[in-house]
Each structure stands twice: as structure tokens, then as C-alpha cells.
Amino acid sequence: MNKKYILTALLFGFIFMTKIWSQVSITYQVDISNAGLTLNPNGMRIGGNFTDLGVSSLPNWTPSDPSCTMTNIGNGIWTITVNYPCTAIGQTQLFKFVNGNWGSNEGSSELTACGQNDGQGGYNRELIIPQYNTTIALKYNSCKYITNLTPNACSPSNFPNNTIGTIPEEFTNLPNAQYKVPYTFTFSFRVSNNRNYYLADVETLPGINYKVTEGTDIDPITEAWSGMFLGGESGCLTIYGTPQTIGRFNINLVFVMMVETLPVPVYYNFTLDVIPEIANNNGLSFCLNENSTLSTNLGCDLTYQWKNYNTSIFGAxxxxxSPAQSGNYTVEVTNLSNNYTLTSQPVSVTVNTLPAVLLSDYNQICDTLGLFTLSGGLPTGGIYSGTSVNNNVFNTSIGTGSYPITYTFTDNNGCSSNAISNLTVIDCSGVGFIELIEDVISIYPNPTDNIFTIEASESFIGQTIAIFDISGRLLFKCNLNETKTPINVSAFATGTYYVNLLESNKMMKLIKQ
Structure with a gap:
């Protein structure tokens, strides 16, 4: 059956409440794939009265300027994004897509329905700058929009056999009370057997697109779709949007019922809230010493208030x-143009504490020790680092001196802390064993079980005695304050130790049994 195309669905009365926080970004796209163009080597350009609207990056009507160059993103589609100041909102942007430069540009009578006469036999496109970021996707030299959405298939079994215009329930799959952007929702309907309906044409608003599905055939009503739904047929009207819009939409659907060739409008109204959305909507987990930021939709004339567990955060x-503690965060956005407030869905934030890390003080070690395995860090399982450290081992060949050792531990949450302790290397090279001469210095008993005595002449009083194990670790140190000094080594393991007279750089061997 041939179908006479007269009217399609009419949607109007969108009240856009959102503006960009500091600017409005409009992305212009043009599809030249079926335009029959021989692409100029300079590629696609855009020309318009940009400077008049406060755009500093693009000049007025100068497509040859490099700043007006569009980018090829494939499939015959070229794109450019223009940033407008908030003062441009509501003003009229005139523009054209240009193939290289003037002389090869759109502007024929095909643009009559969506533009204005340029006074030179052609037409300029028109755009009223909206209050939000959006994408304007158009076909070259045509009022048709690029549409890529495939709505859910319409099947008569999915819809009640109601007559349009009698009760609101005839529309199924209505949107939820709140939507986040980008959003998509579909109206499903079925025409009664004894009525024919026409759906009025739609003037597509920036960032909002529409498609009608008649049975399984898809035809975008942005192209002045003019299908007639005959008695008993079903259809879908799908609305989808991608702008950074926040606010309440009052949407009026108008169907036209033909009664004895006379059009009778049938209305359906509903309210849709498009709420702010926190970018990290899957939750956030980070360490206390890290910085992580939550963000939401931008807009001019919008105020923001972040909350944790519904309690307002001062200064946010x-x-x-940037949250500093765990919680459930939301953002409340108010549009000052009508004082309407909407709140985002909560986002869970976990701020993980840092592990407590300790590193014991190191005793002095001899420079002759060589490789010294580092230890003393808690919790275990961390990493030692520092000068002359490799694979948790310190090499004394670096020479004498004091060296900071850093111990770093990372927990299961990926959070790290560290502790630092200095390791001192002393000169033990060239030391000799003092002969046990009674009038100089002696140690006894040697071997010993627990206590031995260091006996020295008065010339050694005030000097420092240090005891090392055979690995070079310092175990004990004291000053000789008398000629006889008892030292308790009962806690020492059985083995060989070295008693070092530090100031004289002399060493004696001690056996612990």
C-alpha cells in the first residue's frame, strides 16, 4: 500500500535549564558521503559570524583561516568544536559548511527550511546557541540531521489495542522520573482499527534527536518524516539526547487524528527530570595520601553543593x-534561571588509610663485612632502598659513613608508607689483635659463659669498647670508666665475637661458650 506522507509526531515545549559553567561547547558535524562533492585538498571548513558571538578562536566568515578547518573522523563525517562564552546563549549563529573555500560551499534552496537568505542568492544555516554542550550533526547542503540511533523494534504484540488520545496508558515504556545524560527513551503506541493518525513534523532541537519506528521500518522524523499510521498499526517514537543538560523537561506530544479529513489534535504531556551525574558513578577508592576528584555536569547560571551522607560540605x-574521607557523596545542582534543584545519584567513596610502617635502628657494621642483608622493617614483606642497596642487600664496599635506609611497605589496597633508619659503616680494615699483655689490656675469662671482664691500664679509661658478631653487626658498646669493667654477654649466642677498642682501632677475639 502506498502511504501518503503528510505529518509526523510533534514535540515542543522543551524548557532547557542548563548552561555551561564557563562556556558552551558546540560540536558541528557534517556528512558529505552522499553530497556528490569532489573534496578540496584543504578539506572541509566552516564559515560563520563567530566573532559577533564572542568566539575568540574563529574569525567571521573566513573559512580559509586555519582555525576554521574541520577534522575528518571517517565515514564521510567532518567535525569541529567551537567554544562560546555564556553571553552567546540565545544569540543566533549563522554558518555554512565549506568545501575548501568560498565558491564551493553549501547554501542552496535546500537550506530554506532551516536557514535564512544570505542576500547573495544562497542561504545561511541558523542555530540559536543553547544553554548546554551539544553536537549538531547535519548532512551537507540539507536540513537533514545525521541519525544513527536504532530504536527498539516495534511489534504489535508489545502494545495494547487502545485508541490514541483516549487514555494516557496507551503509551507504554514511558521514561522513568529521572534520567542521566546521555539518555534514551521510547514511546510505544498502537492505532485503533478505525482511525488513521498522522504524526506532525519535528523541528529538532540541538542535542536532542528523534526517530519513529513504524513496524520494523525506521525513518528519522528529523528529515520531515511524514508517515501515516493506519488503523491497527503500531509504532515507536524514540527520543535520545547527549547534551550536558540538567533540568526539568515539560514535553508535549501532539498526534493528529483525521476525522472525516479534518485534523483533530490529540495531546499527551509528561515531565522528565534530567539529573546531574557524577563522572565516577561506579564508585571511587584511593589512598589517603592521594588526590582524587569527583566531577559533575558544567553549566552557566548553575550553583553546586556537594554532600556526604546528605550533609552539605562547607565550601564544596x-x-x-576532592573528598578526604569515605562516604556516600552526592551533588545538588540548582539552576538560577528558575531556582529548580536536582540531586545526583550517590557515589560511594572509600579513602583507604595508610599502613603503619616501622624500621628498627641499625647498629654499626664494619666496612669489611661486604654484603649485609637488611632487616627490621615491619610489617614484613616490604622493600628496602637507598644508596648501595640492591634486592634488600646493603654493600659495605661503598665505604665508611652514615647511609639512610628506606623501608617501604604496600598493603592490599595499594597504599604505601615508609620508614627511614640510618646505617653507619665504620672502618674495620687493618685492625690487629692486641697481645694479652697484663700491663696494657686483657679480657678474662675467655672463653666465657656469661660475664667477662675487660682490664686495662689507666691510659685506656674513657675509650669506647664495642662488641661485634662475626657478620660485623654491632651488639654492644660502652665506655671504659674504670680499669676493670665487667660485661654481661649471657644473652649472646654461643660463638665467636670481636671486642673492638674503637679509638685505638684494635680488636680482640672473645669466645662465648
């Missing part, structure tokens, strides 16, 4: 917030 009044 921008589109960005």
Missing part, C-alpha cells in the same frame, strides 16, 4: 570536589 560549591 564548584563542579569539582
Amino acid at each position: 560549591t564548584t563542579p569539582y570536589f
Whole structure:
């Protein structure tokens, strides 16, 4: 059956409440794939009265300027993003897509329905700058929009056999009360057997697109779709949007019922809230010493208030917030143009504490020791680092001196802490064993079980005695304050030790049994 195309669905009365926080970004796209163009080597350009609207990056009507160059993103589609100041909102942007430079540009009578006469026999496109970021996707030299959405298939079994215009329940799959951007929702309907309906044409608003599905055939009504739904047929009207819109939409659907060739409008109204969305909507987990930021939709004339467990956070009044503690965070956005407030869905934030890390003080070690395995860090399982450290081993060949050793531990949450302790290397090279001469210095008993005595002449009083194990670790140190000094080594393991007279750089061997 041939179908006469007259009217399609009419949607109007969108009240856009959102503006960009500091600017409005409009992305212009043009599809030249079926335009029959021989692409100029300079590629696609855009020309328009950009400077008049406060755009500093693009000049007025100068597509040859490099700043007006569009980018090829494939499939015959070229794109450019223009940033407008908030003062441009509501003003009229005139523009054209240009193939290289003037002389090869759109502007024929095909643009009559979506533009204005340029006074030179052609037409300029028109765009009223909206209050939000959006993408304008158009076909070259045509009022048709690029549409890529495939709505859910319409099947008569999915819809009640109601007559359009009698009760609101005839529309199924209505949107939820709140939506986040980008959003998509579909109206499903079925025409009664004894009525024919036409759906009025739609003037597509920036960032909002529509498609009608008639049975399984898809035809975008942005192209002045003019299908007639005959008695008993079903259909879908799908609305989808991608702008950074926040606010309440009052949407009016108008169907036209033909009664004895006379059009009778049938209305359906509903309200849709598009709420702010926190970018990290899957939750956030980070360490206390890290910085992580939550962000939400930007907009001019918008105020922001971040909350944790519904409690307002003092000073958190921008589109960005860096939480310092765990909680459930939301952002409340108010549009000053109508004082309407909407709140985002909560986002869970976990701020993980840092592990407590300790590193014991190191005793002095001899420079002759060579490789010294580092230890003393808690919790175990961390990493030692520092000068002359490799694979948790310190090499004394670096020479004498004091060296900071850093112990770093990372827990299961990926959070790290460290502790630092100095390791001192002393000169033990060239030391000799003092002969046990009674009038100089002696140690006894040697071997010993627990206590031995160091006996020295008065010339050694005030000097320092140090005891090392055979690995070079310092185990004990004291000053000789008398000629006889008892030292308790009962806690020492059985083995050989060295008693070092530090100031004289002399060493004696001690046996612990």
C-alpha cells in the first residue's frame, strides 16, 4: 500500500535549564558521503559570524583561516568544536559548511527550511546557541540531521489495542522520573482499527534527536518524516539526547487524528527530570595520601553543593570536589534561571588509610663485612632502598659513613608508607689483635659463659669498647670508666665475637661458650 506522507509526531515545549559553567561547547558535524562533492585538498571548513558571538578562536566568515578547518573522523563525517562564552546563549549563529573555500560551499534552496537568505542568492544555516554542550550533526547542503540511533523494534504484540488520545496508558515504556545524560527513551503506541493518525513534523532541537519506528521500518522524523499510521498499526517514537543538560523537561506530544479529513489534535504531556551525574558513578577508592576528584555536569547560571551522607560540605560549591574521607557523596545542582534543584545519584567513596610502617635502628657494621642483608622493617614483606642497596642487600664496599635506609611497605589496597633508619659503616680494615699483655689490656675469662671482664691500664679509661658478631653487626658498646669493667654477654649466642677498642682501632677475639 502506498502511504501518503503528510505529518509526523510533534514535540515542543522543551524548557532547557542548563548552561555551561564557563562556556558552551558546540560540536558541528557534517556528512558529505552522499553530497556528490569532489573534496578540496584543504578539506572541509566552516564559515560563520563567530566573532559577533564572542568566539575568540574563529574569525567571521573566513573559512580559509586555519582555525576554521574541520577534522575528518571517517565515514564521510567532518567535525569541529567551537567554544562560546555564556553571553552567546540565545544569540543566533549563522554558518555554512565549506568545501575548501568560498565558491564551493553549501547554501542552496535546500537550506530554506532551516536557514535564512544570505542576500547573495544562497542561504545561511541558523542555530540559536543553547544553554548546554551539544553536537549538531547535519548532512551537507540539507536540513537533514545525521541519525544513527536504532530504536527498539516495534511489534504489535508489545502494545495494547487502545485508541490514541483516549487514555494516557496507551503509551507504554514511558521514561522513568529521572534520567542521566546521555539518555534514551521510547514511546510505544498502537492505532485503533478505525482511525488513521498522522504524526506532525519535528523541528529538532540541538542535542536532542528523534526517530519513529513504524513496524520494523525506521525513518528519522528529523528529515520531515511524514508517515501515516493506519488503523491497527503500531509504532515507536524514540527520543535520545547527549547534551550536558540538567533540568526539568515539560514535553508535549501532539498526534493528529483525521476525522472525516479534518485534523483533530490529540495531546499527551509528561515531565522528565534530567539529573546531574557524577563522572565516577561506579564508585571511587584511593589512598589517603592521594588526590582524587569527583566531577559533575558544567553549566552557566548553575550553583553546586556537594554532600556526604546528605550533609552539605562547607565550601564544596564548584563542579569539582576532592573528598578526604569515605562516604556516600552526592551533588545538588540548582539552576538560577528558575531556582529548580536536582540531586545526583550517590557515589560511594572509600579513602583507604595508610599502613603503619616501622624500621628498627641499625647498629654499626664494619666496612669489611661486604654484603649485609637488611632487616627490621615491619610489617614484613616490604622493600628496602637507598644508596648501595640492591634486592634488600646493603654493600659495605661503598665505604665508611652514615647511609639512610628506606623501608617501604604496600598493603592490599595499594597504599604505601615508609620508614627511614640510618646505617653507619665504620672502618674495620687493618685492625690487629692486641697481645694479652697484663700491663696494657686483657679480657678474662675467655672463653666465657656469661660475664667477662675487660682490664686495662689507666691510659685506656674513657675509650669506647664495642662488641661485634662475626657478620660485623654491632651488639654492644660502652665506655671504659674504670680499669676493670665487667660485661654481661649471657644473652649472646654461643660463638665467636670481636671486642673492638674503637679509638685505638684494635680488636680482640672473645669466645662465648
